[in-house]
Amino acid sequence: MTVLAPDEGQVRARDLSALFAPRAVAVVGASNDQSKYGNWLSVQALRMQGRRAVYLVGRRGEPVLGEPTYRTLAELPEPVDLVVIAVPAAGFEAAVEDALAAGAKAIVGITAGFGELGAEGRAREAALVARVRAAGAVLLGPNCLGVLDSTTGLSLASNPLPAGSVALISQSGNMALELSRFLTDRGLGFSRFASLGNQADLGAADLIRSCAEDPGTELIALYCEDFGDGRAFVAAAADAVAAGKPVVLLTVGGSAASVRGAKSHTGALTSDSSVIDAACRAAGIDRVTSPRQMADLLAALHRFGRARADRVAVLADGGGHAAVACDLAEAQGLSVPEFGPGLAGALRAGLPPSAGVGNPVDIAGAGERDIASFTRTLRLLLAAPDVDAALLTGYFGGYGSYGERLAAAELATATELGALVREYGKPVVVHTMCPDTATSEELRRQGVPVFAAVEDAARCLGMLARRAEPAEPPGRPDGSGSGAVTDDGYWTARELVRTAGVAFPAARRAASPDGAAEAARAIGGGPFVVKALGLLHKSDAGGVALGLTDADAVRAAAQDMTDRLAPPGFCVEAMADPSGGVEIIVGVRRDPRFGPVVMVGLGGITTEVLRDVTFALAPLVPAQAKELLLRLGAAALLHGVRGRPAVDLDALAESVAAVAGLAAAHPEIAELEVNPLLATPDGCLGLDARIVLAD
Template identity: 65%
Template sequence: MTRSDALRALFDPGSVAIVGASDDERKYGNWIAVQALTMDRPVHLVNRRGTPVLGRPTYRSLAELPAPAELVVVAVPAGGFEETVTDALAAGTRAIVGISAGFAELGPEGRARQAALVERVRAAGAVLLGPNCLGVFDSTSGLRLASNPLPAGDVALISQSGNLALELSALLEPSGLGFSRFASLGNQADLSLAELVRACVAHDGTRVIAVYAEDFGDGRGFARAAAEATAAGKPVVVLTVGAGQAAARSASSHTGALTSAMSAVDAACVAAGVERVATPREMAHLIAGLRPMRSPRGRAVAVLADGGGHASIAGEVAEAAGLAVPEFSPSLADAVKAELTPSAGTANPVDLAGAGEQDITSFSRVLRLLVKEPAVDQVLMTGYFGGYGEYGPEMAEREIEVAADITRLAQEAGMPVVAHTMRPDSRAARVLRAGGVPTFAAVEDAAGVLARLARRAERPPPYVPDIPPARHRVDGDGYWETRDLLTAAGVPFPAARRVATRKEALAAAAEIGRPVVLKALGLLHKSDAGGVALGLRDPAGLAAAFDAMHARLDAPGYVVETMARLDHGVELIAGVTRDPRFGPVAMVGLGGVFTEVLRDVAFGLAPLRPADAERLLRGLRGAPLLTGARGRTPVDLAAVARVVAAVSEVAAAHPEIAELEVNPVLALPDGALALDARCVLAPPNHDTH
């Protein structure tokens, strides 16, 4: 039996057994049995007492079944779970849904029991969903093994929360949306988030994949699966809280202090083309906007309103969301004006100024002009459309006809058209939604979805980097060893010499040229400890600095380094930390001593390609400093990007490195120079992925 066969049995089994079926309405064994008995497939109820449940005969054990069940739902106390799984595997069961709790979530002993159980399941060629999960559902196969009824549709939901499935279903239903599949992750003991995403990519009935995850498990694997979904035209929308935070630790670098678990999630989402949202409501709205699968050419939005107030508000909300509301060309404005009354606004936003009541077809006539205009990328309708039917039966029918015309125009144009309406539950609003025009009760939600679609269209194709094979182990984490490691990878540093005495320091300065910097070795934060002396221009100054530093710190060694001219460049930071779920995560940002104050940083999964690094640099708030703001000479962004990419490659290829940082990287008009570096090695026997 292949893994794909077992997954098919999870979502479309020939027969089902529910172990722990109950008449007690407080138990999962009752809730799932109630749903299961509505299915059109053999369902066997198993209860150790053998008494009828829900008016149906039961079996005392799986061994009593007339034929093996392809899928077994286990809803018994944890003490009986393993025995039930053993019986199911012995009977030839292909898929097991573990409702029972009491395993990895309880600590080391529970994790060991769970691991042993999974080993037996996999050895038998079966799959396990959970344990500690809430069931499974597939509307395309008629499988209903969740605690509550769910609406059918084409959205797959993979979730660690059953309540979220219920809330999301309530939020999607007004838009006529529902679930193709629902799988409760539970402990992800066997079936992982990544594997379930891939199963939904291969599922013909799924168009959008929604994920609620608190622990991503193999985060890098999830990102790869999500990238496959994006490439297949199935958008992935993720809601997460905490993002599987690692145990609290004290970061030893600026990079470590600024990188959070959510930074790693965001980096993975960008790499995979995933949309991350903050609330179930935002998730539902974005799903509604993604389903028509119309990508805008750009951020230019035409606003079509039937009142001045709505026109003004929609225009401001759209711009606040990052969209553009450009003034129409004279030819387009004249064409719009020809369709409306003299009092109408025609420059963008368009204000019908009461034309809807006089002739409701003005909506579709103007929209026809807007969607054909090359300078318009998206259209936002806002106002009372959907409510005109309240003026009488004739107007109601005309509004429905116009709503149908609007959907046809949107489909033919292939551009995003969304509507905000004061009457989201009206017949006309339902016609819009059914025809692929997402409809919202709040204009900010409509504008937010358009902004999301615009940003999504601007992204490069998904790319999730592979972690390179591990290279020779780094044993030293001092500045000189780190400098050597990075220099070998192509990261340029100023000329330098390692010294131990004042005499050696003076000789080194004479050799490499003054002014120089003197740095003490053996200190993680050299500047904070007084282990750096800058701008030493003559032998006397260097000698005095060496003597004072040595007397104060008694460092194991020192470095004399050529002093770079900071006034010719921009100080940046490049670093990498290692996330327990997503692996190495790279960071770039404005650097120097104020890195943590400015907090102008961006993240990506390491190793970065130079193009990825340049994209992160251009996305910084301070990017104008790099590209020539206020008459500055632009820096060599390509050279900086190569440095950032090389740093990320080194860290990714050395799993023993927990944190690696170059700060500052001096971005110059004719190149880039690393001025300091630090490395933090993971503790021995630490799981570094």
Template identity: 65%
Template sequence: MTACAPRDLTALFDPRSVAIIGASNDETKYGNWLSVQALRMPGTRTLHLVNRRGEPVLGRQTVKALTDVAEPVDLVAVAVPAAGFEEAVKDALAAGAKAIVGVTAGFAELGAEGRALQERIVKRVRDAGALLLGPNCLGVLDSTTELYLASNPMPTGRVALLSQSGNMALELSGFLAARGHGFSRFVSLGNQADLGVADVIRSCTRHQGTDVITVYCEDFGDGRAFVAAAAEAAAAGKPVLLLTVGGSEASIRGAQSHTGALTSDSAVIAAACRAAGIRRVHSPRELADAAAALLSFGSTGVRRVGVVADGGGHAGVGSDIVEAAGLSVPEFDASVSDALRALLPPSAAVTNPVDLAGAGEQDITSFARVLETTLSNEHLDAVLITGYFGGYGGYGDALAAREIETAHEMARIAREHGKPVVVHTMHHSSEGARVLAESGLPVFAAVEDAARTLAIFGDGKTPPALPTLAETAEHAAASDSYWEARELFRAAGLSFPGAALIESADAAAAAAEDIGYPVVLKAMGLLHKSDSGGVALGLADEDQLRAAVQDMQQRLNPPGFCVEAMADLRDGVELIVGVQSDPRFGPVAMVGLGGIFTEVLKDVAFALAPVDHATARDMLDGLRAAALLRGVRGRPPVDLGAAAAAIAAVTSVAAHHPEITELEVNPLLGTPAGALGLDARIVLAP
């Protein structure tokens, strides 16, 4: 895990003085947009507008160069053409700048030459003890310090947004404003040449004005640093919401193992999110919905949901959608159902989901009483209200007034219990719905949006301790030969059948005599031995063994052979455990059903490596084939503790050997008596 001291970003978020190099009256230029927003800042902060012609900008006097400013300047925004950017940075540093916002584009995003220029500028900034945001960004905003140095105005609130996309940030701004929320901080990350997303998350974690941290990121840079920073935020009670690309299941290119072929960008990001307690969303609207819900109810866990509807159709559909989102709709205890039965007509459903069966029309306040009873159930974590609420007021003024009163009462009940309550209504624009929304109960026009928002809360479990990586290899360099890979895993604690490395049929016969028949013969020097016909199983005697050696010598001419004891497969389950090195997040572990079914069934789970025993158990329990491991139809259960220990041992090899890009044990045989490696593969980095 990358560890580093948090950087001091005071000059970026709360500078005493600010300058804009490239200030302009031209409304098509960033220098104009930044200046318009900067002029909104209070007079307690000095603002210098730098215009190379020295003409007034927006009615404000300017200077031709930053060198004309007598006082030191803490924060400098640079919005000049790329050809003048490096010189502008020199001027900013000479003026004492501790932070620079690079709005200018045209660097690493254009190729090698632009990257070299960008790296040279970053070195200059760091050597001066300053920091650089961007380049190629829209600026920075901190509503708590009244710093407005971004291209657009944004609503104020308790949400920090860190975004690599300007337009995505502006769209989210609109969604949040529509929900009555806004930004404590907005940071346009740009190219992350110096300041990265992890640096800014750490600063927002310590920021008293921020309650929720939202991130749109395409390049995580040092992925392990990002995970560590997000985990720190979650531990501090500031949930991190992530919107990113990479959701396709395209396999990592050039993979040479099953593990590599099955590991996608999406799987890696999901593993990183689980490790850090990050809540992942899939659209700007979902991001805004989730942020609003977390602001209302905090980081509580949600798994068991009560569904309250005013019609059988909404009750059934709502329940299905909640469960499709990975949550449960458990049957109520008899005491809860009895309490609900006393409130509702005889035709009402009271076991979960709840169908008011016309009670809303007869007495609109029944919604509040049902909500109170449902939230009082200690076996529920949240409630979804779905259907018609908000539309009853259309039947008359008296009912409209009672509906609004009931909405206020429902909001009070939800606040009192502290459990998430979300509302789906076909009348989401009504006065009753508005009262609920303004009181902090998220209101949705689509029930699936409401269910996804509940799923964002997660199960409330604390993620395991983040895996750590060795800074350098702690052991001798790994080899990609089967025998040495096998011995490396054995040294890490994984058991293998008895075996011997041999070169001839005579040596094979002698080794098998010591090991005991039946045996397995494996040809060395082949990455995919089975696919090449380099494995012979169940050789029962010397004649069969000698024939197999002769056959492989003629077909494959391998440098040698391995003779191994044949494992008893009858009560075992074949698993695969592997690690793929991701360029952003480092080693990623995969566990799944192994043997010949690995790529057919693709029943796999992922986690950042190395994994500990508890995480390995969670990965096994999360497989669709987990029932096989626990014993089914007369088969004895696998020793899950031994299987988890074996998984932890395999993934520890990757942590200690950065020269390995892929590794796997396939199959790993889980049995009632333990776990046994039956094949091993290592792929070294080029």
């Protein structure tokens, strides 16, 4: 098996300086019509005057927004680095040619009407990209909303966006606008914004690499529906994460549309969403499910980085909120451990006798009498070595409604809480019934995440706790398999997998019932299995006979199959004893974007019933295969339960890696499956295999 280095064969970062830091820009399609993109972009472009040369180009040549315009780019007094084109689709190619002739090294295509409309549009896009690349330029879009860089003062998007340290790469303009509102509420903004559009030339991977190198970018946020070259996307994101710039992804998926035609268990169990999850794990990407979740996680990462959040202390000013917060935290996979006597005693010394101090901590009405108790209590919690994070829930933020004195004290306490969070560096989130008060705003100003719903606060900590450590990215499939596979029969599949390193029982092929009996005698011993060849799902069709004691029984079973199914031949195998092992399925399906994706799960007839499966991008090394196996819900079976011995996990991982590597080396294989793969204390044995060739 060949596993390439993570960056081998990857496209290196393209020079996007003309896109994000141009010396001179032009807007083609400038207009006074406030319903047109050409108008909106001109408004934003003119904000850059004084920082860089800005030229408006409109075919009428009339002033736009009170500024002079040029009829063509050829009339400009100097070359321009960046040209934004917002003209009807029929004139887009000519505008691109004019831009290249004017010296543009970056073009932003606002114009729609290309690849999103079908094959003809994609052909036009391909021709445009070839022309742009031949000129040494780059194209963002077409069918996009523009580009922005707050560190260079570039403003060529349809809407102004708040400045900050988050780079947003998005295929949806509305998602960008909604996220900007959420980030503004959390004190964050954008270092860069790039609207992907159709990704005809520049794709998500190109922009991730550029943002990872941008000193003004701390975090990278993506809304992506089409990942283009999925392996390049994974490699770029992995490099960004390794460079200390987290990547947070919002995407769509979960539909079975991409696997409706799947012919194996592997295909039936794989969805777009599971493939994307596998890609995210490979790259260390954090995946979220809504713009608000994205904003919450970005704010938490901005404030707390990679701090742990697994063991949570819950601090409340009421028993109800305390109990609900504990349930919600544990539902997020967090631990709410009981405190030891030392911490519990220290907490009790500063709280009323009725306070709960075991975790959760319920200050039992101390807030209105001694609001500083919040500060004292949180300090003790954050100083505890077995506390990773804290969730404060309840009425804090609303005590100011009881009068000016308490309002001032609560505001001062909020400032002190912010200082505590900075001092200890541990994640702290606050749920308050009063999220719109001066106290809540002070907490936000101090960098403490504030939530109006306790479930959102718990989920935020859960997202921090579930963040995977950056993994070793998978190699790129190199298609180096010796000889293309042209036959999808069982014998071919079996021998291909066996040659790759997965053991199978002794077997012989036979063309007739008499030949099957001879094969059994040649194998020797017993019992035997007879499998009819040439059938896609042998068991479902009655093409498998088990537990045949001798050659005569093998002949009879083969004759019965001949009478019912008329197969072209048979495979006679020595029958393995499955009683001392665990049946596993290992399969690989080739995804059109991310390439081969390996799946493991409980095998045999339980596969599609239990659906206990995990996924990863192939190829794998054995250590990665072992991690994949240990993520199964039924992983305890592999370690031995109720007196059953543990299986040879190293041998099982090597077999999984062998299957993954085999499929990755043969691009002509659309699906490859070994089911079951019998894992025993003494090693592994493949009991069935199936290949589906690409159309």
